[in-house]
Amino acid sequence: MEKIVYFDYSAIIILGVLMISFITRKMLKGRQNRDFMALVLITFLTTIFDVYSVAFDKFGVGTGMIISKIVFHTLYLFFHSLTLPYYLLFIIGMTGSDHLTLKNPTYKILVSIPLEFEIFMLVLNLFKHNVFYFNEEGDYVRGQFFWVNYAVAVFYLAACVALLVKHHKTIQKARFISIFSIIPAVICAVLVQYFFPFLLIESFVIAVCILYVSLVVIRPEENIDSETGLFRLPAYVDNIRKAELTKRHMVIVMINVSNYRTLSRSLGYQSSARLSFEIAKLISEECKEKRIRAEYYYIGEGKYRLLIENDDRPLVPECVKTIQKKLSDGFSFREVEISLLANVCVAYWPDDIREEKGVLLFGSQFNEFQYRQGVIYAKEIMRQKNFDIIKNLDTILEKALQDNSFQVYYQPIYSIKERRFTTAEALIRLKTEEFGFIPPDLFIPVAEQNGTIHRIGHFVLEEVCRFVASDEFKELQIKVIDVNLSTVQCLEKNLAKEISAILTEYKVRSEQINLEITETAAAFEQNEMLTNIENLSARGFRFSLDDYGTGYSNISRAIEMPLSVIKLDKSITRIDQNTKLYAIGVNTIRMIKDMNMDIVAEGIEDEATLKKFEEMGCDYIQGFYFSKPLPRDEFVKFIKEYLNKVPDGTDYKEEKEG
Ligand code: C2E
Ligand code: MG
Ligand code: MG
Numbered sequence: 001m002e003k004i005v006y007f008d009y010s011a012i013i014i015l016g017v018l019m020i021s022f023i024t025r026k027m028l029k030g031r032q033n034r035d036f037m038a039l040v041l042i043t044f045l046t047t048i049f050d051v052y053s054v055a056f057d058k059f060g061v062g063t064g065m066i067i068s069k070i071v072f073h074t075l076y077l078f079f080h081s082l083t084l085p086y087y088l089l090f091i092i093g094m095t096g097s098d099h100l101t102l103k104n105p106t107y108k109i110l111v112s113i114p115l116e117f118e119i120f121m122l123v124l125n126l127f128k129h130n131v132f133y134f135n136e137e138g139d140y141v142r143g144q145f146f147w148v149n150y151a152v153a154v155f156y157l158a159a160c161v162a163l164l165v166k167h168h169k170t171i172q173k174a175r176f177i178s179i180f181s182i183i184p185a186v187i188c189a190v191l192v193q194y195f196f197p198f199l200l201i202e203s204f205v206i207a208v209c210i211l212y213v214s215l216v217v218i219r220p221e222e223n224i225d226s227e228t229g230l231f232r233l234p235a236y237v238d239n240i241r242k243a244e245l246t247k248r249h250m251v252i253v254m255i256n257v258s259n260y261r262t263l264s265r266s267l268g269y270q271s272s273a274r275l276s277f278e279i280a281k282l283i284s285e286e287c288k289e290k291r292i293r294a295e296y297y298y299i300g301e302g303k304y305r306l307l308i309e310n311d312d313r314p315l316v317p318e319c320v321k322t323i324q325k326k327l328s329d330g331f332s333f334r335e336v337e338i339s340l341l342a343n344v345c346v347a348y349w350p351d352d353i354r355e356e357k358g359v360l361l362f363g364s365q366f367n368e369f370q371y372r373q374g375v376i377y378a379k380e381i382m383r384q385k386n387f388d389i390i391k392n393l394d395t396i397l398e399k400a401l402q403d404n405s406f407q408v409y410y411q412p413i414y415s416i417k418e419r420r421f422t423t424a425e426a427l428i429r430l431k432t433e434e435f436g437f438i439p440p441d442l443f444i445p446v447a448e449q450n451g452t453i454h455r456i457g458h459f460v461l462e463e464v465c466r467f468v469a470s471d472e473f474k475e476l477q478i479k480v481i482d483v484n485l486s487t488v489q490c491l492e493k494n495l496a497k498e499i500s501a502i503l504t505e506y507k508v509r510s511e512q513i514n515l516e517i518t519e520t521a522a523a524f525e526q527n528e529m530l531t532n533i534e535n536l537s538a539r540g541f542r543f544s545l546d547d548y549g550t551g552y553s554n555i556s557r558a559i560e561m562p563l564s565v566i567k568l569d570k571s572i573t574r575i576d577q578n579t580k581l582y583a584i585g586v587n588t589i590r591m592i593k594d595m596n597m598d599i600v601a602e603g604i605e606d607e608a609t610l611k612k613f614e615e616m617g618c619d620y621i622q623g624f625y626f627s628k629p630l631p632r633d634e635f636v637k638f639i640k641e642y643l644n645k646v647p648d649g650t651d652y653k654e655e656k657e658g
Contacts, residue, residue: 007204047203049076061138084156095167096242178216228280253306260302347378409629425482465506496535510540570603
C-alpha cells in the first residue's frame, strides 16, 4: 500500500518554522533551550530521512538504488533512535536534575546502554540485515530484530516518566502537564504506525507535541530580559527552587551595581538599557574566558546573578575579583568613563544559604552589609550580621505584633538652657525568646519592606500617648516626647488623620509630641510626604530632622519643610576635634542656628564631648552620658530621682556627681 507522506511534510514545516523562530529570537542561550533545539533538529532530520526513504522505496532494485535505500532508512532509524534520549535530556534540564543523573556514572551508563545497543544493531544491520532489509522486488521488510527499536523506545519513555514523576515538584503544574502529555500522544502515534505502516503519522505527532511544549514551556518572552538577553527573575527563582528540591550544589554570584539607579536617571532609558547590556557582556565574557560554566540572570536595577556549576567552584574567586575590578575601574561607555559601584557577593549553595527565600532576601540586602566595594563572601556576612534573624524577620515581626512583645523605651534628652530633662525620645524594643534582643536598626528596614511598620508605628504612638496621658507623666516635667517616623509611614495617605485620632483618643495635645523624620525621608521627592508634614504641622506637631549628617544632607530640601529641630547624628558628634571634619561640624551648627532651629547632639557619651557641643551652641544633649534608653518604669524612676536630687538650675556636672 502507498505510504502517506503528507503528515511528514507538515511535520517538516512545523519544525522548520520552530527552528527559524529559535534562531531569530536568539533563544539558544541556556541548557534547557539548547536541549530543546537539539530535540527539534533531531526530529526534523528524522522526518527528512523518512521522506527520502519513502521516496526511494518506490524506485527499482539496482545496486545504487538499494544502497541509497539502505542509507536513508539507516539514517532515519538513527535519528529516530535519538529522539527519546534527547527528550530525556530535555526533562533532565527542566527538572534541574543533571547532578543526580548525568553526573552519576551508574545512571549515565545505564541510560546510555540501550541507545548504544540500538545504534550497534543498526550498524550490524548493514551486514546482517536483521533490523530491516530489501527483498528481491526491492521492497522494504522489517527484520527479526526490528523490535529492538521498540524496546529501546519503551525504555526511554519509562525513564522519562520516572524522572518526571520523581521531580514533579520542580516544574510548574501547567508545564508538567504539557511535558507529560506528550508521552501518551507519542505512544498512540507509534502504535498507529506499527499497525498501519503506510500511515506515517509519528513525526507529525511529535512535531505537534514539540510545538505545544515550545508554546507552554519554552516561553522566551517570559524568561528572557530584552535589554541584556539574560534570563529574568522568574527563571532565577525557578532554578534556585529546583536546586533546593533536587539538593544540587552550586555557586551563586550576586553582582549589584549600587549606583545603577542614579546612573540610569542621568543616562535616560535607551542608554541605561545599553549599559545593562554592556555589563552583562563583560560578566559573561569574563566567565567564558575563565572557562566557568554559568547561567546568567538579570533581575533588574543593575542586579546580575550567576548560577555556577559546583565543579567550577575553584575558578570563581579569581573570576569575580576581575569582574568587580573591571566594573569599578571605570567602565568605558559611549566614549565616557563611567564609574560603577559594583558589589559582588559569592554564596555557596547549600553550605551558606539553603532556601530560595534566603537567597532573594540576601541578594536584596547584602549591599547594606557592605559599605566598602569589592567581593564579599556570604559566609562572612552571615557571621557578622545576624543573617539568621534577618531571614526570619517577617515571621518574627508578625508574631511580635500578635503577642504584643514590642516595648517602648524612653531616653531622656537634656536641655542646656533649662538645665534639666525636658524631652525624651521613644525608642522601640523587641525581645524574642529565640533570638533575644533584636535591634531596631535590623528590623525597621524589614518592617518597612513588608508593611508591618504601619502597625508598629501605631503601637509606638499609642504607648507614648498612654504614657503622656498618665498621671505619673505629669510629675516628670517632661514637655515633649519624640517619636520616630519611618520614611514609609511618611508616605501613608492617612498619616495625619491616624496620628490625630490616636492623640484625640488619649487626650494628648499635639505640642506634646515631636515627630522625627530621617534625612533620607526629607530627601525623598514625594508630594505625599510634604503634604503629610504640612498637615501635621498645621495641627500643631513639631518636626525634627533625625540623624543629620549620615546620608544625603540635603539641607536645601530640608529647609523647605517646617522643621524645628535638627538632631546631629552620632557620626558628627564623634568627630575628632583635630580633624578638618570638625570645622565642618562647627559650621554646620552655626548654619542651623542661623536658620533659627534647635539642635540636639545625639550619642554624647562623655563629659568632654558634652562640653564641646555646649560650647558650639547646641540646645539639647542626648546620650549614654545621661542615660541609656529605659523601660517606662525605670525612666519614670530615673527622672523622679533626678528631680529629687537636683533642684532647678543646677549644673549637669553636679547632677551627675549627685
Ligand atoms: P535614632 O532615632 O537616631 O535613635 C537614637 C539611637 O541612638 C538609639 O538607638 C539610641 O539607643 C542610640 N543612642 C543614644 N545615645 C547613644 C550613645 O550615647 N551612644 C550610642 N552608641 N548610642 C546612643 P536604637 O534605639 O537602637 O535605635 C536605632 C534607630 O532605630 C533609631 O535611631 C531610629 O531610627 C530607629 N527606631 C527606633 N525606634 C523606632 C520607632 O519606634 N519607629 C521608627 N520608625 N524607628 C525607630
Ligand atoms: Mg530618632
Ligand atoms: Mg538619630
